[in-house]
Amino acid sequence: MSSLHEVLTRSRRRARYSQDDVGAALGVSRAMVSYWETGTRIPNDRQLSALARLYGIEPVDLLEGRDVELAPDGLVGMLLRADDAVDPVAALGVGEFVQFLDRFAELAGILNEPIRSLTQSPFAHRQKYTQKDDIRRKAEEVRAHLGLGSAPILDLDPIYGSLSIATYRAPLGADLRRAPSGAFLKHPEMGFGILVNLDMTPGRQRFAVAHELAHALFHSDETNRVLCHGAGSREGFADGFAGEFLMPSAGVRRFAEELGLPPRIVDPVDIIEIQRYFKVSWPTALVRLRQMNAITQDTYVELRASIRPASLARALGYAIHPEEDAQNAELGRIQRFPRSFLRLLRRAVVTGAMSPPTAAAFAGLSLPDIVKILGQPSGDARNESPQLETGFREFEVTGVV
Structure with a gap:
């Protein structure tokens, strides 16, 4: 010892x-x-x-x-060995992610709730089918499977819920030259899980979620984990899929035509309109429009360097998310979890399977967070269920969270 x-x-x-x-x-x-x-x-x-x-x-x-x-064989170690140079901040985030998946499975067991999880992709993929046309086709197939057509995706969380893919957000580092954007892991009990770097702006987080979806749906037959950091054929495929998935070519063309925009765009105001409609980051919008030849390479370079997209969008009357201008944005602990996990956690408290302090400790939340999940605006969750009174009395006596 x-x-x-x-x-x-x-x-x-x-x-x-x-x-x-x-x-x-x-x-x-x-x-x-x-x-x-x-x-x-x-x-x-x-x-x-x-x-x-x-x-x-x-x-x-x-x-x-x-x-x-x-x-050597733990899930955290498996993911981290995907990149020997991983930052310690990312290592902690990966640990949080794996712990979340473990706790999700444990919570389902406590409530005798069958685990709805995706363990095998419903889509075919062969390694040689990775050209641009193949990537576009696969993104269209996934959108058709989800009934999305070519419209913007307003909220990604319900989509991943319908696919039974558990998503979690954790800080992995703000320096994207070193920090991973996210990870994919096939958990032995929870099936496909996706991790997203919380230190990125909301637009980049949306792109990362779509990027990880590509790994889950098209690379899970080759590997059970991917830590997304750096280049490579898989990363290039996932980037291409994410762009097509979030900004489908047909949808972009249709929207531009409806707005009366020219086929070759030069005005940044027009690009702002497209970016806000599809709810993607400014870099993603520029890259996709360049891929579609809707802007020239010269326009791409000029706009990437000279335009402050948040300021321009604000001037055009768009509501600006407070996190758009900066990385390292703070996100409440509750919002790191998928809604399916929060629903189970709430049920555990309401049915008396867990006391409020136990639920808070189990999920790494505070007692006020549990009150929010219970939907008590007054800050007093006792009236939600008679079983909660004992749990809150326990908290008041012991101060345990």
Whole structure:
């Protein structure tokens, strides 16, 4: 047996992280990490859990001083080995993602709820069918399967719910030159799961969700996990699919014609109209229009460098999401989860299968978050069900969340 600070030091070194890396991942200073590793300070429970996820071991091993090797076959390790240079912030996010899928399966078991999951793609894919026409055709097939036609997709979450693909959002790093945009994982119980980098703007997150869908539907017969970082044939295919899925060529042409726009667009105001209609990011709109030859290469370069799309959209009367101008946007914990998970969590509390504090701890939420899920605007969820009174009394006495 070793002391906690000794295990922390050896675990960090085995994971090949510096103290600066760990501090950045946990939101503390390098000095604080040094205090933990010399025994001067002791991490709190939340920090211990985060450290364990980062190092790929169990929190109990840290607490009991067991010096264990990194688990080679865990789902987190499988994803992280897809990219040896993964940032520690991304490692924590991947750990959150896998933990979420595990908890989702556990919650379904507690409620005796059958797990609705996609474990095999309904679409055929052969490795050589990866040309532009093939990618466009596959995006059209998926849209037809979902009954979307060529219209804009206003909300992606119901689509993934209908496909029984669990989605989760977690911080993976704001520097997109190093940070992954997301991941795909085939979980042994939950089936297909998708992770999206929360540190990206909303438009980029939408693109990442569609990108990961391509991996789930067309690469899951080749691999059970993909960490999306860098280039490669799979990434190129997924990028092309995401563009066609979010901005189908026929839909873009139809909308442009209805607006009376010219076939070859040069005015950024016209591109703003198209971008806002299809609810994609400015870079995605430019790339798609360039792929369709609706703008020239010179126009693409000029507009990419000279236009501030949020400012222009605001001047045109569009409502601007507060996260559009910046990355690292804060998103409430509740919104990281898919609606299907939140519905089950709510049912667990309402039926008395979990007390409110237990549900909060189980999902990593606060008690006020649970109150919101219960739909109590007054902040008092006791009237939702008689079973809740005991749970809230427990919280008031113990202060446990």
